[in-house]
Amino acid sequence: MTNKKTLFIDGKEVEFTDEPNLLEVIRKAGMNVPTFCYRPDLTSFGACRMCVVEVEGRGIQSSCTMPPENGIKIHLNTEKTRRIRKTVLELLLANHNKECLTCDKSGNCELQKYCEEYGIKRIRYAEKDEFHTVDDNSDALVRDADKCILCGACVRACEEHQGLRVLGFANRGSNTLVQPMAGKSLSDSECVNCGQCAAVCPTGAITIKSQVDKVWDAINNPEKKVVVQFAPSVRVAVGELFGFEPGENSTDKLNAALRAVGFDLVFDTNFSADLTIMEEANEFVSRLQNGGKLPLFTSCCPGWVRFLELKHPDMLEHLSSCKSPQGMMGAIIREYLPKYYEDITGENLVSVSIMPCTAKKAEALREEFKRPDGSYEIDYVLTTQEICKMIKSAGVDFKRIKGEPANSPFGKYTGAGTIFGVSGGVAEAAVRTAYEVVTGEELKNVVIDDMRGTKRVKTVELDLKGKKLKVKIVNTLKEAEKCIREIKSGEADYQILEVMACPGGCINGGGQPISCDDSSIKEKRAGGLYQDDEKGQWRKSHENPEIKDLYDKHLEKPNSHKAHELLHTTYSDKRKNCYISVGG
Numbered sequence: 001m002t003n004k005k006t007l008f009i010d011g012k013e014v015e016f017t018d019e020p021n022l023l024e025v026i027r028k029a030g031m032n033v034p035t036f037c038y039r040p041d042l043t044s045f046g047a048c049r050m051c052v053v054e055v056e057g058r059g060i061q062s063s064c065t066m067p068p069e070n071g072i073k074i075h076l077n078t079e080k081t082r083r084i085r086k087t088v089l090e091l092l093l094a095n096h097n098k099e100c101l102t103c104d105k106s107g108n109c110e111l112q113k114y115c116e117e118y119g120i121k122r123i124r125y126a127e128k129d130e131f132h133t134v135d136d137n138s139d140a141l142v143r144d145a146d147k148c149i150l151c152g153a154c155v156r157a158c159e160e161h162q163g164l165r166v167l168g169f170a171n172r173g174s175n176t177l178v179q180p181m182a183g184k185s186l187s188d189s190e191c192v193n194c195g196q197c198a199a200v201c202p203t204g205a206i207t208i209k210s211q212v213d214k215v216w217d218a219i220n221n222p223e224k225k226v227v228v229q230f231a232p233s234v235r236v237a238v239g240e241l242f243g244f245e246p247g248e249n250s251t252d253k254l255n256a257a258l259r260a261v262g263f264d265l266v267f268d269t270n271f272s273a274d275l276t277i278m279e280e281a282n283e284f285v286s287r288l289q290n291g292g293k294l295p296l297f298t299s300c301c302p303g304w305v306r307f308l309e310l311k312h313p314d315m316l317e318h319l320s321s322c323k324s325p326q327g328m329m330g331a332i333i334r335e336y337l338p339k340y341y342e343d344i345t346g347e348n349l350v351s352v353s354i355m356p357c358t359a360k361k362a363e364a365l366r367e368e369f370k371r372p373d374g375s376y377e378i379d380y381v382l383t384t385q386e387i388c389k390m391i392k393s394a395g396v397d398f399k400r401i402k403g404e405p406a407n408s409p410f411g412k413y414t415g416a417g418t419i420f421g422v423s424g425g426v427a428e429a430a431v432r433t434a435y436e437v438v439t440g441e442e443l444k445n446v447v448i449d450d451m452r453g454t455k456r457v458k459t460v461e462l463d464l465k466g467k468k469l470k471v472k473i474v475n476t477l478k479e480a481e482k483c484i485r486e487i488k489s490g491e492a493d494y495q496i497l498e499v500m501a502c503p504g505g506c507i508n509g510g511g512q513p514i515s516c517d518d519s520s521i522k523e524k525r526a527g528g529l530y531q532d533d534e535k536g537q538w539r540k541s542h543e544n545p546e547i548k549d550l551y552d553k554h555l556e557k558p559n560s561h562k563a564h565e566l567l568h569t570t571y572s573d574k575r576k577n578c579y580i581s582v583g584g
Contacts, residue, residue, distance in 0.1 A: 195358030195510015233421030252403025270413030383511025415533030
């Protein structure tokens with residue numbers, strides 16, 4: 001048995017085990033110090049100097065970079081540490097664009113929060129009077145260099161999660177900036193629009209490109225019928241911004257809140273997740289039985305799709321031709337909703353989706369999804385953060401509102417559809433259907449534990465009644481790049497590769513409520529989706545009665561000619577449209 005290791009925090013003895021730094025020990029003990037640059041799932045950087053503590057015999061130390069040591073005595077809020085933090089805040093403000101009232105991050109800005117906590121009332125240093133142009137050419141994100149505090153969190157997130165180097169430090173001294181290579185815009189870079197940079201940004205330097213005002217304009221136009229869909233992982237995160245615990249399922253409350261905001265019809269993207277499984281599982285079986293290109297890559301994640309188009313266009317044949325659930329629902333709504341509702345026509349219909357993902361904004365604007373009249377299958381994409389702002393501004397009491405069901409058709413879903421929101425969920429859902437298609441037998445145990453959890457890499461071997469199937473599941477594009485290299489070198493022995501760009505999957509998408517300081521939130525959101533699956537009336541996509549009805553009335557069967565026209569798409573080499581970073 002190892003000896004207990006302890007240190008002292010403000011005179012209190014605190015035990016520590018494998019915490020990587022003092023900051024994690026401090027948080028474990030129920031205390032905290034401010035920080036801008038530290039994120040639990042990124043390397044420690046020690047740039048902001050806000051998390052300084054005083055260590056007896058060692059002076060001022062950065063708590064995010066100093067490892068814990070047995071017996072040391074640290075003090076969190078001495079006169080010296082507080083003076084340093086206040087000076088840091090004043091220096092940051094002197095170099096900051098202080099349009100706080102109109103900033104998208106207002107109310108959720110860490111700089112704003114700490115200035116209030118530390119009572120910063122005036123700035124003793126000369127303030128900047130020259131500002132940079134805001135980079136708002138991206139379909140997903142907005143970058144404002146004058147709100148950047150050089151914490152480097154976005155740079156590390158891009159490289160450590162995605163293996164990309166879209167952002168980096170440029171210039172020196174007071175002219176230092178974080179920007180894409182050569183000062184280009186995000187839209188001209190190899191940015192995959194995942195939004196992980198915005199998720200870790202403590203200020204308004206990188207924010208979600210909002211479409212809230214455009215959606216309000218559509219809702220308030222009496223000549224328009226505005227319909228909305230929302231993704232699997234939104235339901236277990238939206239409640240966080242209204243005081244609920246992470247992972248609490250708010251499906252019915254969200255249905256009701258969206259109607260209260262003014263949406264005419266509310267549908268569930270879980271339905272089209274089931275539809276995606278019908279198409280993708282049958283596509284996989286066809287490739288498996290007919291010698292098609294394997295491993296089959298899942299195509300639900302637009303960040304992953306763009307990554308392939310930019311970095312590995314020679315691998316696009318492996319990518320499933322299925323549209324994502326958002327794309328399938330958009331197509332189904334456009335094609336068939338007027339057949340079910342007499343007051344809806346192609347001309348007055350406005351289609352909105354609510355996604356956990358900033359990349360979905362860019363996905364909706366793909367040329368492949370443009371209709372003959374120049375419009376798109378989905379008009380506007382809102383993130384979880386954006387819809388919460390709309391609900392609040394509409395005066396809806398989310399905690400008290402009584403839950404309601406989604407509209408039909410396209411509102412029912414199975415447990416297979418709901419687990420799409422977590423890494424491994426797409427593969428698990430596909431196997432539930434593929435097993436019965438291949439074997440002709442009922443799959444009684446639908447839970448595949450080895451596919452679950454938020455680990456970055458999972459490999460699972462399955463037996464489809466004598467047919468061996470190996471599935472690899474990864475999240476983050478950095479891990480996906482390793483898989484591509486395995487396949488190209490001939491080392492890969494799996495038949496399905498599921499990739500989600502965001503750590504843990506869509507539950508941790510760039511448009512979800514920000515949870516930089518609590519790495520357990522991903523697990524709680526995942527748990528909420530698994531619970532929804534467990535409680536579902538149906539747990540296999542092919543059991544969904546509305547899916548069966550859609551095929552019977554309109555699509556004939558999975559992978560039919562009509563299904564391919566409506567639910568499948570193509571991909572292309574996008575390298576000529578952007579610069580590629582060296583070593584990225």
